Amino acid sequence: MRQAVGMDQGSSYDADIDRVIVSEEQIRDKTVELAKQVAEDYRRVDGVLLVGVLKGAVMFMADFARAMGRNGRSVEMEFMAVSSYGQRSTSSGVVRILKDLDRDIAGRHVIVVEDIVDSGLTLSWLLKYLASRSAASVEVVALLRKPDAIKVNIPVKYVGFDIPNEFVVGYGLDFAERYRELPYVGVLKPSVYARA
């Protein structure tokens, strides 16, 4: 019998992974839990606007928005694309807007959806930017955070997992644009960097 793609089969990238940090199941459960919490906190707020930060947040944004919907909460979705890492594995600290918001967010209740808070530099810049566009409120939901890597103190109200200070890939997160499609988050084998 033919198997559906991705069912009961590993990813072609599995061999490059040294260790799984957050499993597919853990991501699924945590996304449901976070969405429940956010839906409850925003129960009196009309027109919640999720702003996904491309490209890294693409998987989490899709799953989080669906989980909000299952909690009876409608959301609107916007995307920004910014880049501070480029081909490198440390933040340059210089954030470039690759794609801006498509509409006015003045007076809107915004929830920024991020895959990871690492140095915090991207989010710190983004929060100032959204405030300058006169959002009524801005909170952040981030699937991952590296407490030992934070360089700037930023308020992140909703966090999925605190993880060690190691470069991770998967579930949207890339190394040189690869590994985003892995369904879990893991650390690459040192040999992968050696051949990069």
Ligand SMILES: O=P(O)(O)OC[C@H]1O[C@H](OP(=O)(O)OP(=O)(O)O)[C@H](O)[C@@H]1O
């Ligand atoms: O807290 P920081 O140190 O600023 O790092 C976090 C940011 O870095 C990554 O984006 P990246 O610039 O790699 O772009 P990408 O999402 O397109 O991969 C990630 O998706 C976050 O947006």
Ligand code: HPA
């Ligand atoms: O650990 C990471 N992995 C991939 N992209 C990232 N962007 C910030 N931190 C990371």
Ligand SMILES: [Mg+2]
């Ligand atoms: Mg990246």
